[in-house]
Amino acid sequence: MNKITEGRIDTYPGPVPTRDISYFLYLFRAVYVAGVEAGYDRIPDEQLTDDLIKSAVSKIAASIKNIPREELSRLATRRLPDELELALDDIVRENPIRVTFCAATLALTAAVILSGGSFEFGPLKVELPPLGEGVQELRQAFGRPENDPKPRGNDDGPPSLGM
Incomplete structure (x- = not known):
């Protein structure tokens, strides 16, 4: 049920720090995987309604909300079958960043x-907030402190690769 979806991420002028985009994608993927684990990858697009999406x-x-750091890491790094993997089919760096996602529609929408x-809808297009705002919103969704938009040390950020 992986579908190609056009999207955009607003950015501020100038270079985009890789830490910002990687942390945003880490949290974004964790939400997506939570949606897949809840079975929202199995609902056909033609059955999607506003009420179903809200639910x-x-x-x-x-x-x-308030899951332990270890569970957040598990969600963000869990291996999914290729047909369900949240993938970037294309990415163009302008302002905004234009991306093409391959993903299960309802899990991506969540x-x-x-x-x-x-x-x-029709065709599905997504618009993501500027990276800093997106990270703040995702941290809030996970119950992380609002006044600390970036992790310090290993505080629920991507796991160290041991390098």
Whole structure:
């Protein structure tokens, strides 16, 4: 059920720090995987309604709120079958960054909404907030402190590769 979806991420002028984009994608993927684990990858696009999307987002949000750091790491790094993997099919760095996602539609839509973004159907298009705002929204969704948008040390950031 992996579908190609056009998207955009607003950025500020100038270079985009890799730490910012990697941390955003780490949290974004964790929400997406929570959606897949909840079974929201199995709902066909033609059955999606506003009520179903609201219900899915609410249930995913409740399932990730205040989860331990280890569970966040597990979600963000869990191996998914190729057909469900959240993937970038294309990426163009302008302002905004234009991306093409390959993803399960409802799980992707939930991640977009919880990151503070928006979506529209027919064909599905997503718009993500600026990276800093997206990280803040995702940290809030996971119950992390609002006044600390970036991890310090290993505080629920991507696991160290041991290098």
